[in-house]
Amino acid sequence: MAAPTELEACMETMIKVFKRYAERGSDENNLTKKELHNLLKHELPCFLATQKDPKIVDNIMSDMDGDKDDKMNFSEFVGFVAGLSAVCERLHRKQKH
Amino acid sequence: MAAPTELEACMETMIKVFKRYAERGSDENNLTKKELHNLLKHELPCFLATQKDPKIVDNIMSDMDGDKDDKMNFSEFVGFVAGLSAVCERLHRKQKH
Numbered sequence: 001m002a003a004p005t006e007l008e009a010c011m012e013t014m015i016k017v018f019k020r021y022a023e024r025g026s027d028e029n030n031l032t033k034k035e036l037h038n039l040l041k042h043e044l045p046c047f048l049a050t051q052k053d054p055k056i057v058d059n060i061m062s063d064m065d066g067d068k069d070d071k072m073n074f075s076e077f078v079g080f081v082a083g084l085s086a087v088c089e090r091l092h093r094k095q096k097h
Numbered sequence: 098m099a100a101p102t103e104l105e106a107c108m109e110t111m112i113k114v115f116k117r118y119a120e121r122g123s124d125e126n127n128l129t130k131k132e133l134h135n136l137l138k139h140e141l142p143c144f145l146a147t148q149k150d151p152k153i154v155d156n157i158m159s160d161m162d163g164d165k166d167d168k169m170n171f172s173e174f175v176g177f178v179a180g181l182s183a184v185c186e187r188l189h190r191k192q193k194h
Contacts, residue, residue, distance in 0.1 A: 002142070005139070005140045005141070005142070006110050006113075006114060006140065007110065007111070007114050007140040007141060007178070008140070008141065008143065009110075010107040010110050010111060010178075011178065011181065011182040011185060013103050013104065013106075013107050014104070014107060014182050015182065015185065015186050015189065016103075017103055017104050018186075029190065042102070043102045043103065043104040043105070044102070044104060044105065045099075045102065046105065074182075074183060074186040075179075075183040075186075078179040078182045078183055078186075079176075079179055081104070081107075081108065081179065082172075082175040082176055082178065082179035084108065085108040085111050085112065085171075085175045086171060086172040086175055088108060088109075088112065089112050089115075089171040089172075089175075092112065093126065
């Protein structure tokens, strides 16, 4: 099998990082609020450091938790990463001009 | 500055890969259908190889092109990558059981 491309490796990494935190609790397919906080703290430290609202993790959870079960599944998580990437790309572009 | 985490590197890679193809044409912030086809062919070859519908690129473009301008901006692109990652994660889980 050919080596994965950069983008394929990215998709695998997002799944791997999600599982690393979700698998710590009893429900291996979902992040609890605490697991999400841990993930953000260790995997997106720059993002978390720039957030001043102490309720940021609660807010992300309630914004992204489409099915309102107070857990975040992979699909909701990857939607959050996509949204954050889109914000970064907009900032990149603004800095260029 | 600390080295980026795996997830931060992923987000940078998605932006970099998008730009690599978008910048080839006159509009550096959007993928045309041809640029999207090139990106899929080189960066997601396994995905493209499993798609039997010859209109797959047209279908992705019309599904993801929220603002219906027949181009794909980064936000639409990263939404597609997120959706594809969610499908992969579901398949991983099914294979485990």
